[in-house]
Amino acid sequence: MHEHDVLVIGGGGAGLRAAIAAHEEGADVAIVTKLHPVRSHTGAAEGGINAAIREGDDWELHAYDTMKGSDYLGDAPAIETLAQDSPEETVQLEHWGMPFSREDDGRVSQRPFGGLSFPRTTYAGAETGHHLLHVMYEQVVKRGIQVYDEWYVSNLAVTDHDDPDERECHGVVAYDIKTGAVEGFKARNGVILATGGTGQVYDHTTNAVANTGDGAAMAYRAGVPLEDMEFVQFHPTTLPSTGVLISEGVRGEGGILYNSEGERFMFEYGYANNAGELASRDVVSRAELTEVNSGRGVEDEYVYLDMRHLGEERITDRLENILHLARDFEGVDGLEEPMPVKPGQHYEMGGIETDENGETLIDGLYAAGECACVSVHGSNRLGGNALPELIVFGARAGRHAAGADLGEAEITKGKTAEIEEEDGLDTPVEPGAVPSGDDEAVADGGDDVAADGGAAVVEPDETVRRAVERERTRIEELMEKDEGVKHSDLRADLQQSMTENVNVFRNEEGLKQALEDIREVREAYQDVYVNDPSRTFNTDLIHTIETRNLIDLAEAITLGALARDEFRGAHWRQEHQERKDDEWLKHTMLSWNDGTPELWYKPVILDGEDKTYEPKERSY
Amino acid sequence: MSTQVPEEKEQTETEQEVNAETEAEITESASYGDQRRADRDAQRQQSVSGAPADIEGESFQLKVFRYDPEVEGKMEPRFDDFAIPKEKGMTVLDALIYARDRYDTTLTFRHSCRQAVCGSDALFINGRQRLGCQTQISDLEAPVRVEPLPHQDVVKDLVVDMEHFYDQMHAVEPFFQPEEDPDGDLEEYRQTRENREKIKMSTRCIWCGACMSSCNVAAGDNQYLGPAAINKAYRFAMDEREGENMKEHRLNVMDQEHGVWRCQTQFSCTNVCPKDIPLTEHIQELKREAVKQNLKFW
Ligand SMILES: Cc1cc2nc3c(=O)[nH]c(=O)nc-3n(C[C@H](O)[C@H](O)[C@H](O)COP(=O)(O)OP(=O)(O)OC[C@H]3O[C@@H](n4cnc5c(N)ncnc54)[C@H](O)[C@@H]3O)c2cc1C
Ligand code: SF4
Ligand code: FES
Numbered sequence: 001m002h003e004h005d006v007l008v009i010g011g012g013g014a015g016l017r018a019a020i021a022a023h024e025e026g027a028d029v030a031i032v033t034k035l036h037p038v039r040s041h042t043g044a045a046e047g048g049i050n051a052a053i054r055e056g057d058d059w060e061l062h063a064y065d066t067m068k069g070s071d072y073l074g075d076a077p078a079i080e081t082l083a084q085d086s087p088e089e090t091v092q093l094e095h096w097g098m099p100f101s102r103e104d105d106g107r108v109s110q111r112p113f114g115g116l117s118f119p120r121t122t123y124a125g126a127e128t129g130h131h132l133l134h135v136m137y138e139q140v141v142k143r144g145i146q147v148y149d150e151w152y153v154s155n156l157a158v159t160d161h162d163d164p165d166e167r168e169c170h171g172v173v174a175y176d177i178k179t180g181a182v183e184g185f186k187a188r189n190g191v192i193l194a195t196g197g198t199g200q201v202y203d204h205t206t207n208a209v210a211n212t213g214d215g216a217a218m219a220y221r222a223g224v225p226l227e228d229m230e231f232v233q234f235h236p237t238t239l240p241s242t243g244v245l246i247s248e249g250v251r252g253e254g255g256i257l258y259n260s261e262g263e264r265f266m267f268e269y270g271y272a273n274n275a276g277e278l279a280s281r282d283v284v285s286r287a288e289l290t291e292v293n294s295g296r297g298v299e300d301e302y303v304y305l306d307m308r309h310l311g312e313e314r315i316t317d318r319l320e321n322i323l324h325l326a327r328d329f330e331g332v333d334g335l336e337e338p339m340p341v342k343p344g345q346h347y348e349m350g351g352i353e354t355d356e357n358g359e360t361l362i363d364g365l366y367a368a369g370e371c372a373c374v375s376v377h378g379s380n381r382l383g384g385n386a387l388p389e390l391i392v393f394g395a396r397a398g399r400h401a402a403g404a405d406l407g408e409a410e411i412t413k414g415k416t417a418e419i420e421e422e423d424g425l426d427t428p429v430e431p432g433a434v435p436s437g438d439d440e441a442v443a444d445g446g447d448d449v450a451a452d453g454g455a456a457v458v459e460p461d462e463t464v465r466r467a468v469e470r471e472r473t474r475i476e477e478l479m480e481k482d483e484g485v486k487h488s489d490l491r492a493d494l495q496q497s498m499t500e501n502v503n504v505f506r507n508e509e510g511l512k513q514a515l516e517d518i519r520e521v522r523e524a525y526q527d528v529y530v531n532d533p534s535r536t537f538n539t540d541l542i543h544t545i546e547t548r549n550l551i552d553l554a555e556a557i558t559l560g561a562l563a564r565d566e567f568r569g570a571h572w573r574q575e576h577q578e579r580k581d582d583e584w585l586k587h588t589m590l591s592w593n594d595g596t597p598e599l600w601y602k603p604v605i606l607d608g609e610d611k612t613y614e615p616k617e618r619s620y
Numbered sequence: 621m622s623t624q625v626p627e628e629k630e631q632t633e634t635e636q637e638v639n640a641e642t643e644a645e646i647t648e649s650a651s652y653g654d655q656r657r658a659d660r661d662a663q664r665q666q667s668v669s670g671a672p673a674d675i676e677g678e679s680f681q682l683k684v685f686r687y688d689p690e691v692e693g694k695m696e697p698r699f700d701d702f703a704i705p706k707e708k709g710m711t712v713l714d715a716l717i718y719a720r721d722r723y724d725t726t727l728t729f730r731h732s733c734r735q736a737v738c739g740s741d742a743l744f745i746n747g748r749q750r751l752g753c754q755t756q757i758s759d760l761e762a763p764v765r766v767e768p769l770p771h772q773d774v775v776k777d778l779v780v781d782m783e784h785f786y787d788q789m790h791a792v793e794p795f796f797q798p799e800e801d802p803d804g805d806l807e808e809y810r811q812t813r814e815n816r817e818k819i820k821m822s823t824r825c826i827w828c829g830a831c832m833s834s835c836n837v838a839a840g841d842n843q844y845l846g847p848a849a850i851n852k853a854y855r856f857a858m859d860e861r862e863g864e865n866m867k868e869h870r871l872n873v874m875d876q877e878h879g880v881w882r883c884q885t886q887f888s889c890t891n892v893c894p895k896d897i898p899l900t901e902h903i904q905e906l907k908r909e910a911v912k913q914n915l916k917f918w
Contacts (some may be wrong), residue, residue: 034784038827039730039738053806092806093806097796097859099816099823106810131738131823135796142795178775208732241709244735292707329735331709488721532726534690537776540725 001464004146005028006401007187008194009172009215010151011037011054011123013129013390014397016136016370017089018358021398022192023143029402030146032153032174032185034210035540041196041208042390045129046321047113048121049391050384051090052083054110057118059083061333062451063466065606068379069115071569072120072585072615073228076608077410078374081356083398084399085390089395090122098135101126113384114248121384126247126321132387147609148185150177153214154545156191156222157467158362158456159186162592164223165414169365170460177542180535182472184464188542190401192358192366193219194394198348200546201554202503203495205345206238215371217549219352221554224360225414225589226438227373228350229553233570234504236284240302244329246341248383250307250322251277253314257288258304258338259296265303282380282570285343285504292342302475304338343504347386349377349570351558354590355409359396368397372459374411375587378604379569420586422599425563428512429519431555433595458553478544484529487544492553494547501581502558507574511562518555525551555597560588563599581615628767646715648903679703681763682715684727688776696755697774700724706757710778712745712766715753716778728777736894739826743778744769749830749892769833785829788846792853799863809861821903822855822893831889831899843878847889847899850880854902866912875910 008015011033022029052062052200069072094100100108101123104143114117124131140147157171171186194217199207211363222224237246245502251257257277258264266272271287272279277285288303297303307322312335315323319334324335324470351373356373358366369390376389400406419564458466496504501510525548532540566580586601606613680700688694702719704710704714714733715844720727729742734753741752744767746760757764765913772780802809831847832838845853856862874880889899 035732035740036786036827039732039740041738042734043737043826044733044735091806091808095798095801097856097861098669099819101857102816104813104814107808108814125820127737127824130826136822138795141790208738209734210732219743239709241707242714242734269897325735328756329709331756331758356807452751486721486725488725491723529665531724532691532728534694534726534776535689536688536690537728540729543725 003186004028007185010194012040012196013042013395017394018368018398019145019392021137021395022402023145025402025404026397027402032148032151034152035491036149042133043130046126047124048384049090049387050120051086051122052120053087057120059338061117063200065116067613069382071091071380073378075375075411075605077356078376080608081375082392084132085392089391096135096139098131115382152177152542154471157217157464158222159463168363171464173467177420184468185359190364190366192401194369195371197370198553199345201498201550203499204346206243212546212549213553214549216352217552221594223352224362225591226556227353227587229556231349231379231570233347234285234343235346236343237305240340240342242329243344244325255305255307258297259291260294265291289504302340302342305341306338327484334459347381349381355411357400357406357409361414366397366401368393407555418603420601427515429516431597434523478530481529484527485524487528487547490521491547498554506561514558522551556590621673636820678816679705683763683765686777687774710757711753713756719824739828741803742828742830749834751894754894771833771839785832790850794852797866815860819855819858821897822851830892834888834892837882844882850903851899871910871913874906880907
């Protein structure tokens with residue numbers, strides 16, 4: 001058994017920042033990650049980091065923009081913390097050597113971004129995420145922080161109290177991808193989940209193949225609520241064949257969207273008469289899909305983004321990277337032809353419920369980054385706000401886990417007096433675990449936390465040991481089966497249904513269809529088998545375990561979306577075309593209780609340090 | 621179409637199973653997932669003109685290196701052939717994923733971002749180091765032959781051991797070491813635009829290992845730091861924020877038997893780098909700087 005004070009799961013931006021912070025606090029910290037840190041998806045971020053570091057700007061403006069952008073579903077204490085901490089955290093990156101773009105006076109540059117009242121997006125070319133990731137990994141190397149790379153964490157070691165509120169997390173179970181060895185990792189102080197996004201729930205996403213929401217799914221099944229999962233951000237300009245992102249910068253520079261009739265549809269059909277192509281992401285995504293659905297799409301699938309008129313000089317000067325992307329990933333020469341684009345899944349605004357210190361409901365378990373929901377993005381994330389979230393809340397989680405006193409959190413966790421139960425959501429199928437009739441069946445990761453199978457609460461070492469036993473059995477069972485269903489088929493079915501039914505446009509019928517499809521996949525998963533008998537680098541096994549996580553997350557997204565009968569931010573409902581503040585200024589919470597998802601709500605906190613954010617119309 | 625014929629070996633049991641499954645997939649729907657997919661595809665075909673690509677479309681041959689130290693029948697390295705339907709914009713990585721998901725789920729390779737930033741799918745494709753995700757099938761001649769990076773230990777199929785590469789990267793003190801801090805927490809170091817431009821290309825490295833794999837010198841001398849690590853050192857040595865003393869220290873690290881002087885300017889690293897980093901040029905510049913520095917002491 002490996003043992004450390006603090007274990008960080010994931011080596012992306014949030015994980016690396018958390019590890020550095022815990023180390024600075026004096027903890028013995030280790031990072032366990034299924035990819036080598038520099039392979040994490042943070043490296044794909046292009047645009048930049050929002051931070052109020054200039055004269056004329058201040059954190060209050062940043063907080064205000066973020067609250068408005070969230071369509072009033074963000075929590076003020078989280079948003080204000082983000083805005084207050086991000087200047088120092090961003091400058092810290094510069095002190096670690098990050099090659100930010102520069103002004104003539106040698107200071108770092110900032111640029112305007114959608115929804116911001118000040119040009120506060122700090123950037124390093126169009127590769128901000130790449131530099132952020134590498135700079136932080138360099139600091140990890142400098143500090144000699146131990147990294148277990150290519151170790152897959154397959155479950156948490158949590159005690160077996162009935163009430164999730166009383167449970168404790170003592171570590172994780174992981175296996176060495178290179179050798180197949182399953183081992184326990186004990187954390188004396190805390191485990192920080194920083195496992196990133198859930199893009200693989202959809203078949204068309206800007207996210208990496210590794211973004212399968214493992215951390216969120218594991219925390220959920222261990223008893224931590226998932227928050228606001230229905231709010232999925234779709235980006236309007238992704239390449240149809242791969243989902244690779246074509247930055248908003250193209251439209252920023254004057255790129256034009258056309259339908260198959262050659263019409264500039266954003267104006268022609270009145271989707272956004274003022275802002276046109278530069279309307280917010282949800283508006284443009286909806287416009288594109290409306291065109292396709294009305295028969296004005298190209299090949300019934302996409303529209304054109306044209307930048308040829310900008311001229312070769314301007315394009316190569318400011319959008320060089322886009323030429324490479326279009327060429328390499330779509331085989332299209334952006335100087336000669338318009339680029340095909342369509343909306344794609346981009347960001348999961350919901351996630352593991354945490355407070356401003358990164359703590360979850362379970363003692364000793366933290367979460368930060370895209371897998372977490374401290375609720376800074378609410379129902380709609382502003383571009384440039386995810387990277388500051390990684391460093392701000394990554395650092396806070398790291399410090400807190402290492403024992404620093406960050407003061408009492410204002411955001412509550414779990415069920416408090418203010419919660420509201422969902423009554424009578426009409427689902428077409430029973431959500432949650434499939435009863436197996438066999439208590440010993442663990443191939444799908446088990447439905448309850450119990451590391452000890454329901455016996456008395458146990459000591460940390462024993463909790464980890466028993467969790468390891470369960471995982472060994474689970475993996476053996478998956479490997480032993482000689483025939484059954486392939487995970488790749490199940491994953492494809494799940495992704496396809498989510499894309500068809502729980503996409504930019506949502507309606508009751510589609511959402512119910514998705515729940516039925518998810519159920520079908522969940523049942524079929526009982527027969528999943530791993531074809532590869534090898535213990536060496538068994539990606540077949542990894543993808544099989546990941547697929548189980550995707551099933552739970554797809555269900556959480558869909559249940560939340562079905563229940564929320566209003567239109568807010570990224571969540572559009574055909575039958576409900578208005579934001580219903582009287583009813584819906586609340587977070588969707590989903591708990592996995594003994595294998596059954598339970599839905600409830602907690603109020604949004606609109607009271608900030610010294611002001612209250614009053615909901616206003618979001619106009620385009 | 622798509623039968624999978626192991627080239628240099630008789631079929632083992634698992635392969636025959638895979639074959640059977642492959643056939644079934646095309647003729648009739650074998651499993652749950654296939655059935656549903658077939659239904660959906662059929663539905664889709666009604667609205668989209670043309671036949672489904674994987675039934676009538678043109679296909680090409682993908683030859684993939686296979687090896688597993690543990691599995692009977694895969695311990696002897698071999699190539700497997702897959703017939704892959706061609707699609708517009710298809711990359712080598714797409715083809716590998718297709719082969720794996722449709723034909724043989726045991727096919728193993730690293731990949732994640734599929735947009736040339738994570739550096740995990742550097743492969744030897746038609747005799748050259750390239751990123752699978754960045755290489756269009758239409759730019760290659762068939763058959764498309766995919767092998768693991770040369771000069772690295774093969775873990776399984778297309779996966780190589782990257783430890784040595786990481787060790788060399790770590791050996792050059794790959795972290796920023798300025799001499800003094802700016803005053804005040806919110807005060808930045810000043811860096812001129814010119815200086816940032818100078819180091820810009822060197823900061824683009826995604827640690828894919830293609831350069832190291834293409835370098836004859838590195839292949840012959842295990843201690844040679846290699847192009848990627850030297851480029852990393854360049855990135856810091858040329859960063860004005862670190863200061864003169866630190867630069868001297870960095871040049872000393874480079875000015876060693878297994879440092880810059882090993883480079884024989886063959887340009888193979890520069891030719892394969894998927895991020896177009898002028899590696900050889902950077903190494904040459906460090907050589908010149910090292911010479912200048914040595915002259916200073918005379
Ligand atoms: C194309 C693109 C462009 C973007 N551009 C911007 C931008 O300009 N500005 C902005 O603010 N935001 C941007 N975002 C959003 C932002 O980049 C992401 O939200 C953020 O990088 C996520 O970081 P993370 O650390 O949470 O996760 P990741 O960087 O995804 O890291 C997750 C880590 O967890 C590990 N992991 C996962 N599961 C397991 C497991 N089971 N066991 C062990 N390890 C595991 C992985 O190996 C990885 O190291 C962009 C996103 C995308 C996709
Ligand atoms: S220098 Fe280029 S080829 Fe070498 S590791 Fe970096 S990106 Fe890859
Ligand atoms: S998959 Fe990331 S570089 Fe190719």
